Amino acid sequence: MAKATSEDVDEPIPHATAEVYWHCLKKGAQLGSVVTLLTAPVVIYFRGGRGKDLVLRTGRACAIGTVVVGPLFAEGMALMRLKGAEPIAVYDRAYRIRHNKGQVRTDLFSGATAAASGLVGMGLLRPRLQGAVFGAAFGVGLGVLLHVLTAPKEYKPDN
Numbered sequence: 001m002a003k004a005t006s007e008d009v010d011e012p013i014p015h016a017t018a019e020v021y022w023h024c025l026k027k028g029a030q031l032g033s034v035v036t037l038l039t040a041p042v043v044i045y046f047r048g049g050r051g052k053d054l055v056l057r058t059g060r061a062c063a064i065g066t067v068v069v070g071p072l073f074a075e076g077m078a079l080m081r082l083k084g085a086e087p088i089a090v091y092d093r094a095y096r097i098r099h100n101k102g103q104v105r106t107d108l109f110s111g112a113t114a115a116a117s118g119l120v121g122m123g124l125l126r127p128r129l130q131g132a133v134f135g136a137a138f139g140v141g142l143g144v145l146l147h148v149l150t151a152p153k154e155y156k157p158d159n
Contacts, residue, residue: 030143
């Protein structure tokens, strides 16, 4: 895929395709985490998970949804969407992603809560690495939900 040159566009983005794929990877992880975060505890609870077992199984489910299922699904969609796309269309998408305040805020919230939750998980669960992964996976979805619940009006899409 050819690059859009600086003469063609206002702001050069040298690796527009990589930026779009990276965005899709993050959105897939966020979606996988949110869906798992909202569904797994309920399912696990009704299947008999209580107390620490509920926490560990929810953490495992969040990790799988965040690290495996969501990103693979999103990258597959991105591959299909960008297959044969014109370079300027890919650049346009990368530019819009870069300058979308809601996307930037979602990624900031998601990353910050993932880091904080990873540290909490590391302190609470043994082995520590497993606690960090479970906590970070939980935190990704938590950050997205916090963004949605606290976003000022200018960050919400018009319907």
